[in-house]
Amino acid sequence: MNYNVRNKGITLVALVITIVVLSIITGVTIAAFSNNSIVDKSKKAKDETIKMQTEE
Numbered sequence: 001m002n003y004n005v006r007n008k009g010i011t012l013v014a015l016v017i018t019i020v021v022l023s024i025i026t027g028v029t030i031a032a033f034s035n036n037s038i039v040d041k042s043k044k045a046k047d048e049t050i051k052m053q054t055e056e
Helices: 012-032 038-055
Strands: none
Touching: none
């Protein structure tokens, strides 16, 4: 008997873990770029910087 069979392919557990990790990354990214987020704060900071520079 030959018990030296190699498993080929992706297991179901590895596939589920990959989907969960990608879902978490997607959720964090969407939260970071939503309204009143990092992008909005950076635009406000840029506008305030330009305003302060022109007042000097």
